[in-house]
Amino acid sequence: MSAAETIRLDRKHLWHPFTANSAWMDESFQPVSIVAGEGSWLIDAAGRRYLDGNSSIWTNLHGHRHPRLDEAVRSQLGKIAHSSFLGLTHEPAARLAQELLAFAQPGPASALNRVFFSDDGSTAMEAGLKMIVQSFAQTGQPQRIRFVSPAGAYHGDTVGAMSLGPSDHFHRRYQPLLFSSRRVMAPFCYRCRFNRAQPEKADARSYRQCNFECATQAEEAIAETGKDLAAWVLEPRVQGAAGMVMHPEGYAQRTCAAARQAGARILLDEVLTAFGRTGPAMSFHAEGIAPDVIALAKGLSGGYLPLAATLVSEEIFRAFDGPAENTFFHGHSYTANALGCAVARASLALLQDPAEQKRRADLAQNLRELSQDFWKHPQVGDVRQEGTILAVEIVAARATRRPFPATERRGARICQTAREFGLLTRPIGDVLILMPPYSTTANELQQMVEALRKALAKELPA
Numbered sequence: 006m007s008a009a010e011t012i013r014l015d016r017k018h019l020w021h022p023f024t025a026n027s028a029w030m031d032e033s034f035q036p037v038s039i040v041a042g043e044g045s046w047l048i049d050a051a052g053r054r055y056l057d058g059n060s061s062i063w064t065n066l067h068g069h070r071h072p073r074l075d076e077a078v079r080s081q082l083g084k085i086a087h088s089s090f091l092g093l094t095h096e097p098a099a100r101l102a103q104e105l106l107a108f109a110q111p112g113p114a115s116a117l118n119r120v121f122f123s124d125d126g127s128t129a130m131e132a133g134l135k136m137i138v139q140s141f142a143q144t145g146q147p148q149r150i151r152f153v154s155p156a157g158a159y160h161g162d163t164v165g166a167m168s169l170g171p172s173d174h175f176h177r178r179y180q181p182l183l184f185s186s187r188r189v190m191a192p193f194c195y196r197c198r199f200n201r202a203q204p205e206k207a208d209a210r211s212y213r214q215c216n217f218e219c220a221t222q223a224e225e226a227i228a229e230t231g232k233d234l235a236a237w238v239l240e241p242r243v244q245g246a247a248g249m250v251m252h253p254e255g256y257a258q259r260t261c262a263a264a265r266q267a268g269a270r271i272l273l274d275e276v277l278t279a280f281g282r283t284g285p286a287m288s289f290h291a292e293g294i295a296p297d298v299i300a301l302a303k304g305l306s307g308g309y310l311p312l313a314a315t316l317v318s319e320e321i322f323r324a325f326d327g328p329a330e331n332t333f334f335h336g337h338s339y340t341a342n343a344l345g346c347a348v349a350r351a352s353l354a355l356l357q358d359p360a361e362q363k364r365r366a367d368l369a370q371n372l373r374e375l376s377q378d379f380w381k382h383p384q385v386g387d388v389r390q391e392g393t394i395l396a397v398e399i400v401a402a403r404a405t406r407r408p409f410p411a412t413e414r415r416g417a418r419i420c421q422t423a424r425e426f427g428l429l430t431r432p433i434g435d436v437l438i439l440m441p442p443y444s445t446t447a448n449e450l451q452q453m454v455e456a457l458r459k460a461l462a463k464e465l466p467a
């Protein structure tokens with residue numbers, strides 16, 4: 006089928022996520038129709054090659070059509086693709102659970118000991134929040150139903166996940182459906198009203214001047230919620246959809262300590278940050294904290310198949326012992342999909358290969374060096390990075406951090422123009438993002454950065 010026919014059928018029958026009808030149906034807009042992938046490249050129906058600058062919306066870790074991942078799927082397919090997980094079990098799920106727990110929490114003192122599989126980040130979070138509420142209800146603390154999280158947190162689009170991190174922009178229309186949760190100021194140094202420092206050409210976290218008001222406010226909110234608090238919910242180190250908000254050192258540690266003090270659970274959303282994205286195997290490893298529940302998705306299957314997992318402490322699991330009415334009445338048809346589990350095992354093995362770890366560390370270092378070039382553009386206000394996540398925030402005025410009016414959609418226009426230079430990525434507002442697959446070579450990374458720099462220069466001539 007030709008690309009034109011694909012697009013015609015698409016416009017007639019499809020409905021895309023997070024996509025304005027007016028923009029998609031506009032005939033002057035030409036969607037890219039992807040037919041193949043190869044390492045860090047995506048290839049369209051006309052044979053044009055694009056670098057996958059955001060790892061296919063933050064999912065892909067090792068590149069497309071990785072031989073070891075392809076082989077894991079093929080080998081599992083020769084046995085069975087999927088069977089129900091209700092009352093049945095299978096080896097790929099059992100082995101993956103064991104390997105995932107060892108990866109997520111190495112060492113003997115592991116509190117996390119159970120894995121509940123689902124399909125996406127939202128469902129992993131939804132399961133986690135329901136487990137926490139029900140476990141408290143079944144152990145004599147039914148009043149613990151409140152959640153506190155940083156403003157701008159995004160945990161997905163199911164009703165529970167929306168309630169944990171409602172975004173005015175995304176979730177306003179569903180407000181009447183949501184349960185109430187409390188939000189505290191986000192630890193966002195570049196846009197923090199307490200940061201007295203004048204803007205510098207550096208990551209705002211490195212030159213902030215404040216009294217760590219964000220951590221204090223979170224501690225106070227957690228203490229005030231007290232015996233009603235079910236969990237402190239955190240995307241450790243990087244709040245993704247909030248605009249790649251990167252947290253200052255010590256924030257997670259202080260806030261999680263406050264949650265412990267209040268007798269509440271620590272629920273980490275590592276849907277974006279896990280599997281080496283921010284540097285360590287799991288983002289929370291760098292923070293010295295011990296979560297009770299972790300939500301995983303996106304990179305879990307290396308970006309191959311929709312697979313998610315909620316990692317849970319044995320203590321929470323044991324709260325579901327006893328009569329049948331204590332059961333966790335929750336599940337999905339594709340829970341523990343065998344193909345997904347098989348490819349996730351292959352991905353975990355690659356992540357632990359020392360040569361792959363070195364390649365990832367080199368990629369992060371190269372990205373750090375190349376990204377310094379963005380400072381030459383006068384409309385760049387902040388360049389921040391954690392591991393292989395780079396965020397470049399553009400502003401109308403660097404000296405005052407004044408943003409462009411949202412209606413001008415500068416970030417979207419720059420990323421649209423980047424396609425001309427062979428790069429596919431998606432901004433969050435005026436935050437431009439590069440998050441390359443770990444397979445990206447030094448040369449490919451240079452091309453990615455160069456494509457984004459050229460698009461920035463074309464859309465915003467200095």
Ligand SMILES: Cc1ncc(COP(=O)(O)O)c(C=O)c1O
Nearest residue numbers: 125126127159160161245276277
């Ligand atoms: C931190 C975080 N949590 C949850 C989600 C929701 O995941 P999904 O889109 O797979 O439902 C996302 C998606 O971007 C995310 O970034």
